[in-house]
Amino acid sequence: MRLYRTTACCILLIFLSLSMLGCESRYENLGLDVYQYRDTKDLVKFVYDASLMIQRDGLQSVKHFKNSRQIHYSPDRYLYIYYINGANIYHAGMPHLEGKNLWDLKDKNGKKPIQMVIAALNDKNNPHAWIHYSWWEPGKFYPVPKSSCHFKVTMPNGQKVFVGGGLNYPHEEKEFIRIIVDNAAQLIQAKGYDAFAEIADPASSYNFRDVKVFAFTPEGKLLISPVMNDSIADFKLMDCVDEMGHKPFEKALHGLKNKESVWEVFLARNRYQRTLIKKSLYLRKTSIAGKEIYVGAITDLPQPPG
Numbered sequence: 001m002r003l004y005r006t007t008a009c010c011i012l013l014i015f016l017s018l019s020m021l022g023c024e025s026r027y028e029n030l031g032l033d034v035y036q037y038r039d040t041k042d043l044v045k046f047v048y049d050a051s052l053m054i055q056r057d058g059l060q061s062v063k064h065f066k067n068s069r070q071i072h073y074s075p076d077r078y079l080y081i082y083y084i085n086g087a088n089i090y091h092a093g094m095p096h097l098e099g100k101n102l103w104d105l106k107d108k109n110g111k112k113p114i115q116m117v118i119a120a121l122n123d124k125n126n127p128h129a130w131i132h133y134s135w136w137e138p139g140k141f142y143p144v145p146k147s148s149c150h151f152k153v154t155m156p157n158g159q160k161v162f163v164g165g166g167l168n169y170p171h172e173e174k175e176f177i178r179i180i181v182d183n184a185a186q187l188i189q190a191k192g193y194d195a196f197a198e199i200a201d202p203a204s205s206y207n208f209r210d211v212k213v214f215a216f217t218p219e220g221k222l223l224i225s226p227v228m229n230d231s232i233a234d235f236k237l238m239d240c241v242d243e244m245g246h247k248p249f250e251k252a253l254h255g256l257k258n259k260e261s262v263w264e265v266f267l268a269r270n271r272y273q274r275t276l277i278k279k280s281l282y283l284r285k286t287s288i289a290g291k292e293i294y295v296g297a298i299t300d301l302p303q304p305p306g
Contacts, residue, residue: 026052031127036302037171043077044128044149047165050079051151054163058155062090069095078138079165084152086114089161093138107134108143110203117162119205121152125186126179129162132208137168144168145209147176172211174263177282177297180206182261184213185286185295192288200224215295220249223293242266243276252283256294260285265301277301 030048032041050072053061065072065079069092072079078093086103102114111133120129129150134143148166155161184206187195199206199213206213212226220237237249248266255262261284270277278301283294 034175035173037173039076039167039171040173043165043167046077047079047149047151047163050081050165051153051163054081054155054161055153056156058157058159059089065090065092073138075137075168077165077167079163081161081163082114082117084118084160084162094136106203109134111205112203113148116205117148117150117164121150121162123179123183125182129164130176130179131205132176132211135166146170171302172209172299174280174282174299174302177211177280177299178261180211180213181282181284181295181297184215185284188215188286188288188293188295196224211297211299213295213297215293217291217293218253226298242279243268248281252281252296253294256283256285 027045027048030044032044035041035044050065053064057064062081065081073092079090080088080092081090082088082102085101087101088097088099091097104112105114106112113131113133113135116131116133117129120126120131123129129152130147131150132145132147135146137144146166146168147170148164150162150164152160152162184195184199187199191198196215198204199215201207213224214222214226215224216222216237220239222237238247238253240249241247244267246266248264252262252264255264261282264281264283265278266281267276268279279298280301281296281298283296286293286295
């Protein structure tokens with residue numbers, strides 16, 4: 001009898017393991033390895049699963065979503081569906097938005113989330129169509145920082161929609177700044193000096209929360225400042241040091257001699273605690289008028305779970 005129970009338990013464990021592997025296999029081509037945080041990966045899976053249902057069942061699936069809002073809404077994330085023209089079809093957190101067109105809606109910083117989504121969906125450099133903005137927290141009166149991912153879906157009737165989901169108070173992924181810095185470098189390559197105003201615009205995708213894209217010359221002269229609208233400060237980035245006296249910009253440029261892009265870690269003060277924290281600097285080469293320049297941004301270094 002004991003042998004029978006042991007064998008039955010082993011069979012059950014094998015079955016459950018195979019089932020879990022089968023569930024995870026549909027995500028293997030999503031490129032989730034670029035993310036450091038589980039919350040980020042889970043959100044992409046959450047939105048992707050919904051997109052598959054809509055692709056298969058079309059608007060019929062909306063009935064399922066409306067009848068099970070509690071599954072698709074939590075204090076940290078929720079699902080939504082829009083037509084490409086900005087008309088909301090379904091919003092798990094804010095049902096009163098359903099049927100309304102939010103194409104021209106702006107957040108407190110002047111960002112237009114729906115228009116940002118459409119641009120992100122057409123950006124090959126941003127495979128999960130991330131955007132970063134401020135939004136309401138359902139049931140609350142104040143805005144929260146938000147990062148959302150999206151998938152474009154063609155329904156069985158040929159209509160196109162996008163499915164999205166967002167995280168409130170998201171972790172800062174390194175992938176988020178890679179996307180905006182690489183895009184800024186491409187924009188400068190295409191438009192030259194005319195790209196600077198767009199990149200520096202607080203309402204653009206190149207600036208969110210404490211992350212600001214900047215640009216500078218090999219001599220360390222700022223072309224786009226992360227601090228002021230005009231680069232009035234007269235200092236050399238190459239001479240800037242972190243809290244340990246290291247020169248992250250000087251070291252990063254040394255690494256760029258044989259690479260197109262580079263990551264550099266340095267220490268900075270924590271605004272909330274009397275401790276030092278690690279920051280990630282990401283730099284990429286580009287050129288303007290035939291002269292090499294550098295584009296970059298800084299974010300918090302992903303921290304291991306405590």
